[in-house]
Amino acid sequence: MSTLVAPSRRPAEASDARSVAERAPKRGRSPERIAASLTLVAIVVASIIALADSGISIPHMIESWGNAERFFARVGPISFPEPAQLLYLTALTIGLVLCGTLLAAVISVPVAYLAASNTTPGGGLQAFGRFVTVLTRAIPDVVLAMVFVLMFSLGSLPGILAIGIHSIGMISKLFADAIEQIDEGPRRAIRAAGGSTWQEFTSGILPQVLPSWVATVLHRNDINLRGSVVLGYVGVVGLGMEMSFAFKSLNYSLGLGIALVMFALCIVMEIVSSIVRSAMLGVAPTGRSLGARLARRVGRASAGRGAQRLETSRPGLETPPSSAPRPAGTSLEAALRRPWDAVRIRNTAWGWAALAVVVGSVLICDIQWGDLITFWAKVPAIAVQFWPPDFGNYDAATMFGAMGQTIGIALAATLLALVVSVFVGSLAARNVAPNGTTRTSMRLLLVVIRGIPEVILAIVLIVITGLGAQAGTLALAFGGIGLAGKLIADSFEEVKAGPERALRATGASRAQVYASATVPQGTRALIGHSFYLLDTNIRAATILGIVGGGGIGYYLLNAGQGSNYQVVTAIVLMILATVLVVESLAMWMRRVFR
Amino acid sequence: MSSPVGNEDSVVIDVERLTKSFGSTVALRDAALRVERGEIVVLLGLSGSGKSTLLRHLDGLETPTAGSVRVLGQEVPRLTGRRLRALRSRIGFVFQQFELVPSLTVLENVLTGALAELRGPRLGLWSYPRRLKLTALGHLDRVGLLDRAYQRADTLSGGQQQRVAIARALMQDPEILLADEPVASLDPESSEQVMALIREIAMDAGLTVVCSLHQVDLALSWGDRIVGLRHGEVVLDTPAEGLSKVEVMEIYGRVATATAELEAIERELVDELGAADAAAPERSAAPAPLVAAGENRAG
Numbered sequence: 001m002s003t004l005v006a007p008s009r010r011p012a013e014a015s016d017a018r019s020v021a022e023r024a025p026k027r028g029r030s031p032e033r034i035a036a037s038l039t040l041v042a043i044v045v046a047s048i049i050a051l052a053d054s055g056i057s058i059p060h061m062i063e064s065w066g067n068a069e070r071f072f073a074r075v076g077p078i079s080f081p082e083p084a085q086l087l088y089l090t091a092l093t094i095g096l097v098l099c100g101t102l103l104a105a106v107i108s109v110p111v112a113y114l115a116a117s118n119t120t121p122g123g124g125l126q127a128f129g130r131f132v133t134v135l136t137r138a139i140p141d142v143v144l145a146m147v148f149v150l151m152f153s154l155g156s157l158p159g160i161l162a163i164g165i166h167s168i169g170m171i172s173k174l175f176a177d178a179i180e181q182i183d184e185g186p187r188r189a190i191r192a193a194g195g196s197t198w199q200e201f202t203s204g205i206l207p208q209v210l211p212s213w214v215a216t217v218l219h220r221n222d223i224n225l226r227g228s229v230v231l232g233y234v235g236v237v238g239l240g241m242e243m244s245f246a247f248k249s250l251n252y253s254l255g256l257g258i259a260l261v262m263f264a265l266c267i268v269m270e271i272v273s274s275i276v277r278s279a280m281l282g283v284a285p286t287g288r289s290l291g292a293r294l295a296r297r298v299g300r301a302s303a304g305r306g307a308q309r310l311e312t313s314r315p316g317l318e319t320p321p322s323s324a325p326r327p328a329g330t331s332l333e334a335a336l337r338r339p340w341d342a343v344r345i346r347n348t349a350w351g352w353a354a355l356a357v358v359v360g361s362v363l364i365c366d367i368q369w370g371d372l373i374t375f376w377a378k379v380p381a382i383a384v385q386f387w388p389p390d391f392g393n394y395d396a397a398t399m400f401g402a403m404g405q406t407i408g409i410a411l412a413a414t415l416l417a418l419v420v421s422v423f424v425g426s427l428a429a430r431n432v433a434p435n436g437t438t439r440t441s442m443r444l445l446l447v448v449i450r451g452i453p454e455v456i457l458a459i460v461l462i463v464i465t466g467l468g469a470q471a472g473t474l475a476l477a478f479g480g481i482g483l484a485g486k487l488i489a490d491s492f493e494e495v496k497a498g499p500e501r502a503l504r505a506t507g508a509s510r511a512q513v514y515a516s517a518t519v520p521q522g523t524r525a526l527i528g529h530s531f532y533l534l535d536t537n538i539r540a541a542t543i544l545g546i547v548g549g550g551g552i553g554y555y556l557l558n559a560g561q562g563s564n565y566q567v568v569t570a571i572v573l574m575i576l577a578t579v580l581v582v583e584s585l586a587m588w589m590r591r592v593f594r
Numbered sequence: 595m596s597s598p599v600g601n602e603d604s605v606v607i608d609v610e611r612l613t614k615s616f617g618s619t620v621a622l623r624d625a626a627l628r629v630e631r632g633e634i635v636v637l638l639g640l641s642g643s644g645k646s647t648l649l650r651h652l653d654g655l656e657t658p659t660a661g662s663v664r665v666l667g668q669e670v671p672r673l674t675g676r677r678l679r680a681l682r683s684r685i686g687f688v689f690q691q692f693e694l695v696p697s698l699t700v701l702e703n704v705l706t707g708a709l710a711e712l713r714g715p716r717l718g719l720w721s722y723p724r725r726l727k728l729t730a731l732g733h734l735d736r737v738g739l740l741d742r743a744y745q746r747a748d749t750l751s752g753g754q755q756q757r758v759a760i761a762r763a764l765m766q767d768p769e770i771l772l773a774d775e776p777v778a779s780l781d782p783e784s785s786e787q788v789m790a791l792i793r794e795i796a797m798d799a800g801l802t803v804v805c806s807l808h809q810v811d812l813a814l815s816w817g818d819r820i821v822g823l824r825h826g827e828v829v830l831d832t833p834a835e836g837l838s839k840v841e842v843m844e845i846y847g848r849v850a851t852a853t854a855e856l857e858a859i860e861r862e863l864v865d866e867l868g869a870a871d872a873a874a875p876e877r878s879a880a881p882a883p884l885v886a887a888g889e890n891r892a893g
Contacts, residue, residue, distance in 0.1 A: 189689060189759070192685075193686075199714075203715070207717070
């Protein structure tokens, strides 16, 4: 009970003969951490082997450069579809992707509600919510599209449903995470006022998580637009299908033209959604970004003004806020009309624009609503064709080998992407870049890289270098730089500025500050991003196989087109197992290296 | 609902032998509190003495380990679902951290106080009836923030946010107002404004108020009655009038003579609390070191 006396540190007793090194406590290591470290090393080694195996070499690349020149000379000028048709196809592609994303966005709200630990009604329902999240994310949208194309024949519904169902997983997972991170206070206040559970959710939780929900949905929409190219290969209408037809009929100039349009579309969409995101999130300062700093400055200015107004209007405490009674009612009636200030005009404009886009998307998709009722009749007959899983004409060794190749592609691409993106991402971080020009140009580079859909890149690379793992690996690695580079730059910008300042104050050089203050604070995020990238790449690698990038995807497409649906099921199960293993590995790593 | 309490009309809060433990920590021990309609009561004590826990029991936000909590003639721990919500809607609650929804407008935040009388979820100003919007604007006018009605809540200063929270509580048209350290996060000037506002509103509407505070001076000048808590036990329950600061300090087990000394002790106590939070749970059994230190000073 020595609570009153501050526990002052006792000076080391002089009589202790042991040296400081001997007396220092030994660094503790938990067995789990050792196991995780070993696993990490094993993954890195596997990636290096995979990279060596993939056949990427400088001489080979130079050689294929010659191929490319010859190829483009043969293709001749790039051509596009008729302007009217091009416009329709573009609108249809965007509309279809938007409808799919919106479908997922709506469904993800109840799923996230069930899955989030602070809103879930009970253990069983929470498990159900999490199961839906994991399952929908693990089944590739291409597989869903394949199945739905069978059920709905043609039209936009197969694409919308495939995108919609596959996107539920990611949106509801991120949404549930956001719900778990809210400030519980406002919710408790509503409970204390007698609000029901429902009202707690809509008035206390939803307003807090709405911005992050919109940001997630926009992000997912970008991903879906890129993915829509591959959906075209299995029969989903839009630019992707036209492109696959063009390539199949060896009309390379048209195919490349459509690819170019798709590329432009992705960049435009990326820019639009980042504008919408910053408009939505601009008010809440989150970090050291330009928008956040601006918002803080504005906030300080208006707070200052507010305080001033308070003082002038209220000379002393003797006149508390309400002492002057107002002439009955009139001004309250006036106050009922919300003034059309800049914020309200902007919000209303955004609202109507969003509504117009949604309505337009639904109209252009020309959805055959009747199909939604009639297709159930076909379900049993089709479901039977998919069961039991079977490798058909292929032997198991071939299939496992192909799956292994897919994993190899993902590992090699992740390694390549990480090496480059740590470099690019660091230079794109405000607190690391030597000057503003470097940072801006690196950020720009990352935006452009992110704009290029991996699938398009893979298709072009395949056309140039021929089928195989090399094209797939390079395409994935390139796309990974865009994703990981941005995440790394953001994480580095978010580290605490204090330790950096402290090191600079000791006279450390820029590189020393980076190595000793910035990187150590960002390591945890770096490991998280690496596994996120691996996770994404495993999924993407299966899909790249469909367009000829090597691995299991090729067999998946073949089985689908040859109506060997039992093989499709077998392959999907393999993919599911792999994805789940990688995901649980990632979760374990994130927990251990917290 | 046969009650042993005779004058049911005048006694709105009746807590008897209330005990609450969180794991091995005892937050409240045999606490008792009787409040009559229209009384303005201050719960005084250091943070961690059980004030918040007691207040939260009154609103059914905590379930007692043992004992009885009767509010407005109803046994709170027995209520669930709609009946609990109905009781809560008659009790306003003001929090230390205001607990407004930052991204909603000030007006919509006030309107959330009326959720209990509405059915179903609401989001957006359009989803509330015009009648309630007028009432809410009136309450905002009352707390002097009518001109801020359509601003986001997070653009307001702390004192302004707390006034919005008071308007939200008024929206419930409450019979009882509970306030948990309402000014602990505010600067002195805003504190006095907010406390004056609560007192004025309570007098006008004849509200019963139970407010927890840790500043002795403020409590003495503001409340009608002081209830002192220490380590989860009620150690003082007396009218505020005529009570001296020295007498109040005794609830902390201290004897001191000069004001400066008192303040020094007050500071020390706050420090001690920070250290003791991590210490053994049975610290209430041995408050002796404090007295020893006090004697040193007094001597």
